[in-house]
Amino acid sequence: MRRPCAVVIAGPGTNRDPDTEAALELAGSEPRTCLVGDLTADPALLSSATIAVVAGGFSYGDALGAGRLLALDLEIALGEHLAVFVERGGLLLGICNGFQVLTRAGLLPGSLTHNDGGHFICDWVELAPTTNSVSIWTAGITDVIHAPIAHGEGRWVHPDPQAIAAGGQVALRYHGCNPNGSVDDVAGVCDATGRVLGLMPHPENHIVDRQHPNAGRIEPMTHLGLRLFQNAVEYARG
């Protein structure tokens, strides 16, 4: 089976790049972690890939608001290349800090701000895929996905959330418990093409059953975050 090339994009302070690489690899792709500087020095690294993931972490220590400085790096240093990558049919995912980066960079709708609880929170959440979503990353998944969260600025807000939902751009909603006060329980949104997705939870930290805190008590394989990455690999294989 062909292993599509994937790029994990990291900035200074990105820290879930190894976890993201592990997920992409297990899902069947050939991942490689690149710093923004690596991609500007050699644009072919991005253009030869079909999947790109902006990984989670604390790029630039969240100074001036989560994701702001790495978004600026992407816009200034990489702007065109990233736009071309998506236009040409590439799949782009932003996880946690990566989601914050992609909203700041204008590639995804809405903004992410401080959790309504006022501080960082780490817990496991359940994510329900929406039925009308155009996202390729969640296409065909009807089971609830379980994944950990670890963020302080994860409350998604948008001036017109109904319009985003109506356009099929809400891909995932918190199921049961909304941990951060996101509008309309939104956990993940995509762009109009469905190829760009951002979400606050960490599907890359639920790639095998035993990572679940209640492993053994829930249906095996069903709720894995790995399924998002498998979807992307399958799409990339064409």
Place this chain on the structure above:
Amino acid sequence: MQDLRLTIRSASPDPRAEALRRSAGHLGLECPDEIRVADVIHIRGGLNDTDRTRLEEALVDANTQHASWDPPVGNAIEICPLPGVTDPAAEAILHVARTIDVPVDAAVSGRRYEFGPDAEPTVITALVDRLLANPVVEAHWYGNASPPLEIPEAVVPPASTVAVTTLSDGELGELSRQRGLALDPAELSTIAQHFADLGREPTDVELETLAQTWSEHCAHKTFRATIEAADADGTVREFAPLLETLRRCTDEISAPFVRSAFVGNAGVIEFERGTTIALKAETHNHPSAIEPFGGANTGVGGVIRDVLGMAHKPIAVTDILCFGPSDMPLDHVPEGALHPSRIADGVVDGIADYGNKIGLPTVAGAVFHHPAYTTNPLVFAGCIGTADNWRQHDGPHPGDRVVVLGGRTGRDGIRGATFSSLTMDASTGSVAGASVQIGDPITEKLLIDALIGAEHLYSAITDCGAGGLSSAVGEMAEGIGADVELAMVPLKYPGLEPWEIWLSEAQERMVIAVPPASIDAIEQRCARHGVEVTDIGVFTGDGRLVVRHDGHPVVDLDTGFLHDGRPRRHMAAEIRRPERTPTGRPAVAIVPTLLALLAHPNINSRERLLRRYDHEIGGATLGRPIIGVERDAPGDAALLAGPLEASGIAIGIGANPFHGLHDPEWMAWSVVDEAIRNVVAVGADPNKIALLDNFSFGDPRRPVTMGDLIASVDGCTRAAVAFGAPFVSGKDSLNNEYTGPDGERHAVPPTLVITAVAHVPDVDRRTTPTLTTPGNLLVMTGTTGIHFAGSHLDEVVDSADVATGSVPEPDADAPRRYRSLHRCIRAGLIKACHDIAEGGLAVAVAEMCIAGRLGVALTDLGHQDTTTALFSESCGRHVIELSPADLDHVRAEIGSLTVLGTVSDDDTMTFPDGTTIAVADLVAAHTGRHKAAP
């Protein structure tokens, strides 16, 4: 060129205002009705209108924020970091301005708190003093801030000489006090004699270098001292230095998996061929007392560098915290000290900030509250790391370059090593301000990124911790010598005196020895990751430590004298005879007692605190600090294994200062047992366990304190031998004392934290306390004795008129029993397992019910006296769940066990006398989430 300020407000209510209200509530402080919080950016530059707009667009999110360049008016206070204190937001602004090409020359970040016009000035002042601004690192203004945007150029005085050779002992003592050298009289006269022999006076840099190298913090003088100890019956005996006792114990155990013990920054063990684990735990007590956030923050940063300093990749951190009571009335807090809950909030924020940002899971820990920690909070931070095919570096070699990597050097943390070797008093916060710093986890993350994978490019590595370059370069140069130039060291701002550069404890720096042929490769790696790297000199081979400033030598010391010239300390000790008569407690009402224990601050659910730490990053945390079907019950030990790995690493903690107050020797035995019991409970192999020791005691120059230290070293080494678990590294923090305004000295309870790091051969056979299946049996292994001294029962039930009795007695059969239990776990016979600790059997069983949201019907408690059976804290015990069909097999394997009863699905905990408690009430008491049903 103009000075501008941009005020940025959140469009929706800023959650920080609510957090402030909560914190004020905890302290019993009055709070104005109206509070708003905003961020402020102060910049200096030549910006035109377009520049301003572009900068504002880059900094402000129009969806969630409003910003204004007009200076605000109204009732407010503003806070900015003091010049020289780490200010990542300011760095970020400069980065943004450079990126979008807007001319900004200097920046400072700030916070603004706005109050309604009616807010009382006294209320605001109290908030500022008690909660909002810490004068150690921050300045505040009533109204709008005007922080200095540049640090004024200072004329750097050259190194000066200090006359010591002609001073009397009394004058030397006065010099030591004035400069805060914290040296003993014998050490001062040795130094004076050394320079008299050389026919010259030392420079200030040399004197500070000696004070740092010979400090308690760096030289562990007490643990290396010879001791004369008097027993309770008056017999005087000579004792070997405590460090020797610990090392001898490790030699005696001679475990095949120990690769490096008590050498370098961390211990190294190898459970599986080819993969080594580096482990270390540190204390950061004094800094955390005066600046809790920065103290804890840099404590975590420091211990991570210890592991990096053994060329291992850090993979997880731990923390153990000791605070005063959080409900202490504000007017009971001693002068100069911070309120315990402010310390606790700051420490937890500091740990979370560093661990979360650097990207390491915080996986294990403990929290204790005791009044004696009010003025001396304790913060223990641990780290483990792994490496493949690790080989101890054998350098530095003559000709290797002295290379400094990472953060820049400032006036932060000057004299931390000597500060931590002094007793604190009411003036400590203001005098020792420079001893504390705020960490920068991203810089350290980049250091890890640059150095992991570069092991072949350097011949030696160490971290810059206490004592700064003096300690790092001084230790590396031992026996070989070095010649370094301070003018090469990159500074945060100009004006540092030579000794300040040399002694600065600025964070996030490492020193490596690099063969000249590898310099280019190191520089390329560092450039890719954005890490500053500087060649400051050479390892010479002539055995002299030479430090220059602009070419002029300011230090020229024989490394032999520096490291071996210190006269050995002699300590006097008095060993007390602890009370060990088994003494029971009167009968208590089970229900209120158990609920009070579950709600006790040392036992209750850590869920809210632990959710502040990322324990999921890495995807390897299989054994979590909070477990159970609702994720709100305590786990016994952390268990780490990569997603596809068959085996893993368990980390368990043992500590009990309450027992330490009564009987330091047996306390030490039982905390070793506890740490081991915890790792065994998750599936670790009892034959593959390594230990770390961390002693936090009072001033050892008091003979009774020294005696307690001897007793506890004795207890923990005998336990280590009994369990076959060697110590591989440790750290002592002494002088945890505070002299009150009344002249009274307050010391911490004898506090020994043991960290056990163990091999888990098959993670698919791991166990947790979560009860699984109604109908299964609940069984206790081990035996219950009458052990109530320092028990938590005494914390919740008034026992003032009862004789204290004994702390838990060493259980000689425990090592054998844990091996048997492990065989049962490996065979898949154990469905749940939990260790019995604070609060005894009742609390352990209740926690298993909470974890599984299942009930139990207890029929036999394992001791004829119900209070003893339920609440005695005897060590060596576990509670396990097993299928009735497996009972005979497990009994044959383990031997002494008690069938307590049966797991049930009726949601109640039922006792043999018919008493019942609803599991929901256990949960409510433990989590404090809802009130127990009436």
